Structures are given as structure tokens and as C-alpha cells.
Amino acid sequence: xxxxxxQPAGFSASLRASLRMFWNGLKMxxxxxxxxxxxxxxxxxxxxxxxxxxxxxxxxxxxxxxxxQRGFSESLVATTPYILLxxxxxxxxxxxxxxxxxxxxxxxxxxxAAWAGVAFRGLxxxxxxxxxxxxxxxxxxxxxxxxxxxxxxxxxxxxxxxMMLNYVSFRLSEYLVSGPLxxxxxxxxxxxxxxxxxxxxxxxxxxxRLQDPLxxxxxxxxxxxxxxxxxxxxxxxxxxxxxxxxxxxxxxxxAVGAAAAAILYFILPPLTRLWWPxxxxxxxxxxxxxxxxxxxxxxxxxxxxxxxGFELRTAGANPNAAxxxxxxxxxxxxxxxxxxxxxAGLAGTIEVLGVSSCRCLPVSFSSGYGWDSIGIALLARNHxxxxxxxxxxxxxxxxxxxxxxxxxxxxxxxxxxxxALVLLFVAAPTIVRWVYRIKEERQASEAPxxxxxxx
Amino acid sequence: MTVKNNASRRFRWQGSWWxxxxxxxxxxxxxxxxxxxxxxxxxxxxxxxxTLAQTLRKATPIAFAAFxxxxxxxxxxxxxxxxxxxxxxxxxxxxxxxxxxxxxKEVMPPASAADLAxxxxxxxxxxxxxxxxxxxxxxxxxxxxxxxxxxxVINILAIGITGYAYRQFLAENLPAGPGTFPLLNxxxxxxxxxLGPILFQQKPLAYILWLSVFLIxxxxxxxxxxxxTRAVGExxxxxxTLGVNVYRMRWTNVLIGGVLAGLGGAWFTLEAVDVFNPxxxxxxxxxxxxxxxxxxxxxxGALIGAFIFGLGDSVTTTISIFRPDIPSQIPQMLPxxxxxxxxxxxxGRAIPPAADGKPYEK
Numbered sequence: 001x002x003x004x005x006x007q008p009a010g011f012s013a014s015l016r017a018s019l020r021m022f023w024n025g026l027k028m029x030x031x032x033x034x035x036x037x038x039x040x041x042x043x044x045x046x047x048x049x050x051x052x053x054x055x056x057x058x059x060x061x062x063x064x065x066x067x068x069q070r071g072f073s074e075s076l077v078a079t080t081p082y083i084l085l086x087x088x089x090x091x092x093x094x095x096x097x098x099x100x101x102x103x104x105x106x107x108x109x110x111x112x113a114a115w116a117g118v119a120f121r122g123l124x125x126x127x128x129x130x131x132x133x134x135x136x137x138x139x140x141x142x143x144x145x146x147x148x149x150x151x152x153x154x155x156x157x158x159x160x161x162x163m164m165l166n167y168v169s170f171r172l173s174e175y176l177v178s179g180p181l182x183x184x185x186x187x188x189x190x191x192x193x194x195x196x197x198x199x200x201x202x203x204x205x206x207x208x209r210l211q212d213p214l215x216x217x218x219x220x221x222x223x224x225x226x227x228x229x230x231x232x233x234x235x236x237x238x239x240x241x242x243x244x245x246x247x248x249x250x251x252x253x254x255a256v257g258a259a260a261a262a263i264l265y266f267i268l269p270p271l272t273r274l275w276w277p278x279x280x281x282x283x284x285x286x287x288x289x290x291x292x293x294x295x296x297x298x299x300x301x302x303x304x305x306x307x308x309g310f311e312l313r314t315a316g317a318n319p320n321a322a323x324x325x326x327x328x329x330x331x332x333x334x335x336x337x338x339x340x341x342x343x344a345g346l347a348g349t350i351e352v353l354g355v356s357s358c359r360c361l362p363v364s365f366s367s368g369y370g371w372d373s374i375g376i377a378l379l380a381r382n383h384x385x386x387x388x389x390x391x392x393x394x395x396x397x398x399x400x401x402x403x404x405x406x407x408x409x410x411x412x413x414x415x416x417x418x419x420a421l422v423l424l425f426v427a428a429p430t431i432v433r434w435v436y437r438i439k440e441e442r443q444a445s446e447a448p449x450x451x452x453x454x455x
Numbered sequence: 456m457t458v459k460n461n462a463s464r465r466f467r468w469q470g471s472w473w474x475x476x477x478x479x480x481x482x483x484x485x486x487x488x489x490x491x492x493x494x495x496x497x498x499x500x501x502x503x504x505x506t507l508a509q510t511l512r513k514a515t516p517i518a519f520a521a522f523x524x525x526x527x528x529x530x531x532x533x534x535x536x537x538x539x540x541x542x543x544x545x546x547x548x549x550x551x552x553x554x555x556x557x558x559x560k561e562v563m564p565p566a567s568a569a570d571l572a573x574x575x576x577x578x579x580x581x582x583x584x585x586x587x588x589x590x591x592x593x594x595x596x597x598x599x600x601x602x603x604x605x606x607x608v609i610n611i612l613a614i615g616i617t618g619y620a621y622r623q624f625l626a627e628n629l630p631a632g633p634g635t636f637p638l639l640n641x642x643x644x645x646x647x648x649x650l651g652p653i654l655f656q657q658k659p660l661a662y663i664l665w666l667s668v669f670l671i672x673x674x675x676x677x678x679x680x681x682x683x684t685r686a687v688g689e690x691x692x693x694x695x696t697l698g699v700n701v702y703r704m705r706w707t708n709v710l711i712g713g714v715l716a717g718l719g720g721a722w723f724t725l726e727a728v729d730v731f732n733p734x735x736x737x738x739x740x741x742x743x744x745x746x747x748x749x750x751x752x753x754x755x756g757a758l759i760g761a762f763i764f765g766l767g768d769s770v771t772t773t774i775s776i777f778r779p780d781i782p783s784q785i786p787q788m789l790p791x792x793x794x795x796x797x798x799x800x801x802x803g804r805a806i807p808p809a810a811d812g813k814p815y816e817k
Contacts, residue, residue, distance in 0.1 A: 047623055098603055156798035159535060159603060160748075163741045164791040164798075171791075175784035371611050378604065411622035413733075417615030424608045430598045 029379050029386070031432050032425035033393070040418040044410055056408035061415075064403025065396035071403075073285040077355060079395035081106070083292040083388055084347035085373035087299055088340040090382035092158075094303055095336030096316030101147065101162025102344040103370025104169035105140035109345025111173050112139030113352040114181060114361035117194025125209075126218045128197040133291075133349050140345015141338040143169065148337025152330040158337070166370070177363045189363040200286045200354030203278035210269040220264035228257030288350035293388060295343065300384040302339075312336050372398075372416075375423040394419060482763055490770050494777035506769050507653045514758075514765025515664050515726070516541065516736075519719030520743020521750065521757035522671060523712040529675065529752060530708035531688040533602045533812040536591050536609025537716050538740030540584040542733075544720025546617045548580030549731040550625060552724070553632040569633030576725055577659075581717035587613065588713025596705045599814035618733045625731060634729050636660075658726045660718060664758075667715065671754040684708055688808035691815040701815050719743070738791070745794040752807065760797070767793050 041054045048054075065075050085102045092099035099105075116135035120128060147165055150156040183192040201209050210216045231253040235241045241249070278285070303309035314322040315332040323329055347369070352361050372394055379393075380386030397419070401412035425432050432438070490506075491498050498506070520537045527534040555575045559568035587609050594605040636658045645655040675681035686694035687704045695701050719739075724731050742764050749763070750756020771786040 043619075047619075100607070150795065150799050154799040156795065157748075160741050160745050161795050161798055163738060164745075164794045167738050167791045168788045171784040171788045175782050178784075179782055371607075371614065374607055375611065411619050413615060413618035413622050416611065417619050420608065420612035420615040423611055427604045427608050428594050428598050428600045430600075 025381075025383075025386075027438070028429055028432060029381075029390070029426065031436055031438075032379070032422055032429075035425050035432060035435065036418050036421035039421050040414060043417060044414060048410060053408050053410060057404050057410040057414070060404035060407035061397065061400035063400070063407075065400030068403060070280065070283055071399065073283050075392065075396040075399040076289055077284050077286070077395075078399045079388075079392045080286075080289045080292045080354075081347040081351055081369055082373060082376055082391035082395050083296055084343050084350070085369050086376035086380065086387050086391055087296055087384070088343035088347070089373050089377035090380070090384075090387060091299060091303070091312075091336060091340045091343065093377060093382050094316050095312040095332060095340075096319065097148070097151070097333065097336055097340070098159050099144065099147075099162055099337065099340045099344075100159050100374065101144065101166045101370070102340070102347075102373050103368075104162065104166035105143050105341040105344035106348035106351070106369060107169045107173045108143040108341075109136035109140040109348030110352045110361050111176055111181070111348075112136040112345065113198075113349035114177075114191040114194065117198040117353060117359075118181075118192045120198075121195060123195075123197055124214045125197040125212070126214045128195060129200070129353070132194070132198040132353055133346065136349025136352075137342040137346045140348065141342035144337040144341020144344070145334050148334040151337075152333040173361070174363060177361055181361070183360065186358075186360075188358075190358055191361045193359045194353065198353060199359060200288045200291075200350060202283065202354075203285045203287070204276075204281050204283050206278070206287075207269075207272040207276050210272055216265055216269050219268060220261045223264055223268075224257045224261035227260045228253050231256045284355060286350075286354035288354040291346075291350070295346070296384040296388055299339075299343070308335065368416075372419055375419050375426075378423060378426050476759070483766065486766055486770055490773060493774055493781075498773065498777075502773065504649060504652050506766075506773050508656065509769035509772065510762060510765040511653060511657060511661055512726075512765070513768040514761040515660050516719040516722040516739050517743045517746055517764050518664055518668070518758050518761035519660075519715050519722070520740045521746040521761055522667060522754065523716040523719065524744045524747040525750075525752055525754060525757055526671065526675075526684075526708050526715065527712040528747070528811050529688045529808055530684050530705045531691060531808060531810040531813065531815070532592070532595055532705055532709055533606065534591060534709070534712060535603055535606035535741070535744065536587065536613075537606075537712075537719075537743055538736050538738065539606075539610040539613030540587045540713060540716035541720035541723070541740050542613045542617050542736045543587060544580040544584045544717040545723040545735060546620060546625070546731050547583035548576045548721040549632075549724035550620075551579040552576035553629065556633040557630055565633075572633050573636055573725060577718075577721050580721035580725070581714050584713045584717030584720060585710060588709050588716070592706050592709040595814065596702055596709070599816065602812050602814070614733070617731075621731065621733050632729060635724075635726050660722050660726050663718060667718075668754045668758050675754065685808070687815075688810055691810050695815075695817070701817075705815075716740075742790065742794050745798055748807075749797045763797075764790050764793065 037058070041058070044054045044057050045051065064071055066072050085106060088102045088105070089099055113132050113136040116132040117128075120131065123131070143165060144162070147156075147158050147161040150161055151158045177191055178189050181191045183190055186192075210219060232249065235244065235249045235253060241252075244252070301309075303313060311322070311327045311332050312335065314325065315327055315329055316336075319329055322332070352359075356362065376387060376390045376394055379390045397415045401415045404410060404414075405412040487498070487503065520541065523537050523540070524534055552572055552575075556568055556572035559572055562568075563571070590612075591605055591609055594600040594608070595602040638656055639659055639662070641655040641662075645651045647655070675684065683694065683699045683704055686697075686699060687701050691701045694704075720736070723735055743761070746760030746764060747757045749760035750758070767790040771789055774781065774786050775783050
């Protein structure tokens with residue numbers, strides 16, 4: 001046991017405590033995943049009748065997910081929408097809402113992106129790309145706020161109304177893609193190809209994109225913002241600088257950011273020309289991944305460090321207390337649904353702008369991400385870092401399933417079974433505790449709480 | 456039980472019964488008028504009768520789903536895993552129908568083999584929903600997991616199971632099966648002019664539906680068992696104090712709900728179409744829950760709710776026959792939009808059982 005090893009002197013107790021907390025948080029999800037894989041192995045064994053195919057299946061899945069050519073980057077491609085969709089579900093859970101309709105909002109986001117990517121022509125990427133992203137996110141946000149509005153004003157339960165909105169959005173996207181938005185020139189039923197400017201950049205294309213000065217400016221400003229953010233964080237936590245006045249700190253990190261932006265603007269294009277690690281032009285990995293990770297951090301900050309986030313969490317944890325403290329439940333329900341839908345819409349946007357091979361929205365556009373993302377959010381206990389890790393797990397499984405089916409003949413639907421089992425063990429920790437003889441921890445809340453029809 | 460219960464003394468309907476009825480009739484007339492408006496007055500008497508018969512047919516799985524939800528929620532267990540149970544039942548029904556027929560036709564004439572296979576398949580479908588119902592019961596009653604999460608687990612598990620089994624066993628090289636149940640005409644009643652074709656020229660599950668709605672109404676409101684069920688759903692602590700075994704009542708009800716969901720699932724592959732495909736339930740389980748809420752947690756109300764959705768669905772079909780120029784997706788949204796509208800409470804606020812969704816701790 002790691003806890004019983006003698007620590008060297010000077011190893012701070014707080015670090016040990018935080019490590020133990022980290023392990024305690026990680027223990028149950030890891031055991032749930034392990035149990036699911038063991039049980040999944042039993043299912044493969046029973047249905048195929050040989051031990052070797054269990055090994056072949058898992059080996060094929062691992063190889064497909066990580067080690068085959070472009071396997072790892074394809075896993076990351078599949079991870080991207082999972083991060084955003086499960087963030088959407090997690091924001092709902094934190095605010096006491098069960099947004100089961102992330103998939104529908106994903107579709108609406110995809111439609112918004114397909115429309116905005118085509119409707120504007122001749123805009124520079126620095127305007128067009130954010131516009132297309134925003135169109136999808138706003139579409140998803142509005143779509144989800146319908147359910148939020150109905151919940152707040154009439155009490156229609158969000159589980160049923162978002163589910164119904166799912167089916168409406170499937171039909172709606174089918175109609176729009178085969179009707180008004182259809183590309184008459186294409187042989188397949190699909191929308192027009194979006195403008196090059198609206199595309200999310202592939203990693204291998206970044207040096208080329210940066211040759212455009214406006215793009216270089218956008219990239220420099222984006223990176224400079226990140227640098228400024230970290231500088232600010234450093235200034236607030238470092239012993240030497242934490243006593244600085246607020247305005248001094250602000251001036252300092254603003255200056256660092258501006259300097260970084262100026263330097264990056266001039267050195268990024270030639271530097272990436274000289275050396276760039278991503279050279280494979282068939283690689284589909286795109287900057288949407290960075291966007292998704294950035295959103296995960298942003299949402300975490302929003303929920304934990306801002307007034308809005310506090311109101312949302314309070315309204316989710318105890319609506320009566322929140323109402324008593326002066327939080328408007330109506331507003332917080334609609335806000336939560338809008339944020340949640342916006343994230344799901346962003347996932348759909350990214351799928352159109354970055355992933356789809358035709359750079360358009362095809363009519364047979366089925367993702368099946370919706371249910372999985374609920375599992376991810378629960379597995380991660382709504383924690384953003386956990387969400388990134390669990391999203392990678394689910395994305396890797398999804399990506400590895402194809403090679404698994406090819407090499408072992410086990411249907412790739414086994415991964416939905418595995419994911420369902422993971423979710424089962426996460427939702428019922430008692431089972432896992434009983435199997436592995438783990439004592440119950442003293443924890444105030446461990447599973448996200450949804451509410452019945454009444455409240 | 457020493458508690459006097461008014462509801463079991465006289466035939467009283469829960470909730471505002473007349474409002475529900477009036478809205479049902481109004482919806483019917485308005486729907487017909489709208490239909491004729493859309494398709495240009497081409498819907499004659501024959502068309503109305505066939506649309507209504509179709510309504511009953513399409514309402515069957517929704518009504519069973521609603522009854523499943525009703526039975527569970529009256530006992531205080533929220534069940535959103537109906538969809539998953541129906542999906543598994545549909546697949547098992549289809550598979551048993553197919554393979555039992557292959558085995559049986561070796562030993563008996565094909566016609567009776569087909570009949571027997573279908574009955575076996577129906578039974579198997581109902582039984583196959585029980586393990587999932589038991590899982591839900593175990594999770595939500597004994598382990599006291601969140602009931603909506605538990606239902607979601609059931610749904611995802613069902614998608615996994617059916618998808619996997621379908622690709623592994625049912626996707627290709629299938630022998631010819633015996634097909635769905637044939638129409639079962641009730642001898643004298645089916646020759647009544649208008650009502651006959653609508654009510655009495657149906658497939659077996661439609662008759663089981665009528666049977667079960669009366670049965671549930673009777674059992675729930677006129678027997679001690681029903682009284683205990685409702686007590687457990689309203690105030691489990693009080694029921695427990697009076698000696699009702701809360702856990703056992705809830706377990707029984709969730710399992711009965713499983714049987715009903717199994718019947719609903721069997722409809723897809725044993726009555727509607729002779730194929731199985733993953734995700735064929737299309738949200739009908741959730742629509743069933745909306746029908747239940749619409750019916751204010753009463754069997755007849757839920758049935759009427761189901762009829763409204765069935766009507767929306769069959770009108771959609773009629774429209775697409777007469778007006779092929781309207782994109783089929785637009786009318787297909789109708790039932791789902793209808794569900795949302797009904798959920799908003801335009802028919803009056805529904806009050807769920809007080810302990811609905813709350814785990815009970817002894």
C-alpha cells in the first residue's frame with residue numbers, strides 16, 4: 001500500500017494528504033472501469049466461446065486506440081466532442097438538471113455551423129471561424145433553453161422535454177439537410193462545403209495557415225492570453241508577489257501578455273515553417289481539441305470561481321436555500337440549460353468544421369455521442385479534469401472498436417455494453433465496494449442528484 | 456387495513472376526469488378538421504375509420520409504456536428505463552419468434568408452428584424485460600441509487616445488449632420467420648359498422664391492452680393491494696408503520712411494470728413489423744411517460760394520452776399518403792412536439808405521487 005511506505009523527511013504532509021485525496025477520488029472510477037472490462041470479457045467469452053477471442057478483442061482495441069498508424073490522434077479526435085458533450089451534461093448535473101438531450105443540441109449546433117460556414121463568403125478566418133463556432137453554440141443554447149424555459153415556467157420535466165427535442169432535432173436536421181440547405185451539385189444528400197476560412201485548422205496545416213498575417217495575429221493573441229492568464233495565476237500564488245496591489249499585478253500581467261503577443265506574432269510563422277512536429281497530412285487532429293480542453297478549464301472556473309457559477313451550484317444543490325438567499329431559480333435553470341446546450345452545440349460545430357471529411361453536414365449524420373456523454377460525466381463525477389480523462393477513455397474505446405471488430409470478429413457494439421457497465425458500477429458504488437471489500441468513505445455527496453417529477 | 460378509503464367505496468376517478476375527456480374529444484375533432492384542411496378534404500369515412508384503427512394500433516406500445524410508468528410511480532419508483540426494457544423485449548421477441556419457428560416446424564405443420572412460435576415469443580419478450588426491471592428495482596430500492604440515473608443505466612445497457620446481440624447473431628443470413636401476429640377478429644363484435652373495424656379487428660396485444668387498463672384500474676383503486684401500492688408511493692413511512700412491507704411492494708410493482716414494458720416491446724416485432732433494428736423504439740418509452748403524466752397517473756387518463764399520441768402518429772401517416780409533396784420530416788415531428796406541449800401542463804397541473812423518486816430508508 002502506498003500509504004504505508006515511510007516518506008522521506010521533508011516530504012510535506014499536505015502533499016501526502018492531497019495525494020491520498022487524489023487516490024480516493026480515483027479509486028472508485030478505476031475499479032468501476034476494471035469491473036466493466038472483466039464483465040465485458042465474460043460476455044465476449046460466453047458469446048464467442050473461446051478465451052482467445054477475449055484476448056484478441058482487448059488487444060485489438062488497445063492497438064486500434066493507441067498504436068496503429070494515426071491511432072492515437074484518431075482517439076484524440078473522438079475525444080474532442082466527448083469532452084464538450086460531457087461538460088454539457090456535467091453543467092446540468094451541477095445545476096440540478098439532467099440534460100439528456102445533448103445529442104439533439106449537438107445536431108442543432110452542427111446545423112448552425114453548416115449554415116454559418118456557407119452563408120458568409122470572403123470573410124477572413126479571424127472573423128469567420130469564431131462566427132461559425134458562435135452560430136453553433138448559440139443554436140444549441142437556444143435549443144436547450146426551450147427545455148429550460150419550460151421547466152422553469154411550467155414545470156415540464158427536462159428529462160422528457162429534452163428527449164423529445166432530441167427527436168425533433170433529428171427530423172429537423174434531416175429536413176434542412178435534404179431540403180433548404182442541400183447542396184444541389186453534390187451527388188450525396190449533404191449541405192454545401194463550408195468556406196476554407198471557417199474550417200478548424202488541422203494540426204498539420206498550422207504552419208501554412210500562419211502565413212496569413214491575420215491568422216498569425218489571432219494565434220499570437222490567443223497564446224498571449226493563455227500566457228497572461230498563467231502570469232496572473234503565478235503573481236497571485238507566488239510568495240514574492242502576492243502582496244502586490246491589484247493594479248500593479250494587472251499592469252504586470254497585461255504587459256507580459258502584450259509582449260508575448262508581439263513576439264509571437266513575429267516569430268511564430270517563420271518558426272513553425274522551420275520545425276513542426278505534425279507532418280502527416282492525412283492526420284485529422286485539429287485545434288478543436290485545444291478549444292475543448294480550454295472550455296473544460298473555463299467552465300470549471302465559471303462554476304467554481306464566479307457568482308453565476310455559485311448561483312447555479314446552489315440552485316442545483318438546494319433550490320429552497322437558493323431561493324431563500326435571493327437566487328432566481330427561473331433564471332438559473334434557463335442559464336444552466338443555455339450553457340449546457342451551448343457546449344453541446346459547440347461539439348456539433350466542431351464535428352462539422354473540423355472532423356467531417358466533406359467539411360459539410362451529411363444527411364446520414366449519426367453520432368451516438370449523447371448517451372455516452374452521460375456516462376462520462378458520471379464517471380468523472382462532473383470534474384473537468386476527470387471529464388478530459390474519461391473522455392479520452394471513451395474516445396479511445398470508440399476508436400479502437402473498429403480494429404477490434406476486424407481482428408477478433410467481436411462486434412464493436414461491445415463497447416456500448418462496456419460503457420453501460422462502467423456507468424452501472426459508477427451509479428451503484430455499493431456493488432463495487434462490496435466486490436472489492438472497500439469501506440464506505442465519509443463523503444457528503446458522491447453521486448450527482450437528480451430530482452423526480454415533483455421538484 | 457383499518458383505514459377507510461373513499462376511493463375504494465365508489466367508482467371515483469382520480470383527477471379531473473371530465474377535462475381529460477373533453478380535451479380528448481376536442482383533440483379528435485380538431486385533428487380531423489386539420490387533417491382535412493391539409494389534405495384537401497380527401498379523408499372520407501373509410502379513411503377516418505382506418506386512421507382511427509391505426510391510432511389504436513400505434514397507441515398500443517405507448518399505452519403499455521405509460522402503464523409501466525404508472526405502476527412503478529404509484530409505488531414511488533420513477534422509471535425512465537422503459538425504453539430500454541421495450542428494446543430488449545422487442546429483440547428477444549423477434550429472435551425467439553424466428554428460432555422457435557425453425558425448431559417447431561420440424562415437428563408440426565407450419566401453420567400451428569407459427570402460432571406456437573409467436574405465443575412463445577410473446578412470453579419470452581415479457582420475461583426478458585424482467586431482469587432489467589429487477590436491476591432497476593435493486594438499484595433504486597435496495598441500493599438507493601438515484602432513480603433517474605438508474606433508468607439511464609438501463610437504457611444504455613439495453614442499447615449495448617441489443618446492438619451487440621443484433622450484430623453478433625441477428626444481422627445476416629436469417630431464415631424466414633413466421634411473421635407477426637395476424638389480425639384477430641372478434642366474431643360478432645367485429646361486424647358492427649364503425650366500431651367493429653376500429654376496436655375489434657385488431658391484433659392480440661390491442662385486446663390485452665383493453666384488458667390491462669380495466670385490470671389496473673380495478674386493482675389499483677379497489678383492492679387492498681392497490682391501496683398499499685398508493686400508500687407506499689405517497690407516504691412510505693406511514694405505510695411501513697402500518698405494517699406494509701415497503702421494499703416488497705415496490706419490488707412487486709417494478710416487476711409488474713417490467714411485464715407491461717415487455718408487452719409494449721413485443722408490439723414492435725410481433726405486431727408492427729417483422730424486423731428488428733437497433734433503436735427501433737424511437738423514444739416511445741419516453742412518450743409513454745408523458746402520456747402517464749398527461750393522464751395524471753391514472754390508467755384511463757394514460758390510455759387517452761396514448762391515444763392522442765397514436766392519433767398524431769397515424770394522422771402523420773395519412774398526411775404522407777395524400778400529400779407526398781410535404782417533406783415527411785415535418786409531420787413526423789408532430790408527436791414529439793405534442794408531447795412537449797402536453798408536458799407544459801396546458802391540461803392542468805398534474806401532481807405526482809408524493810414519494811415519487813424518493814428512495815425509502817428503513
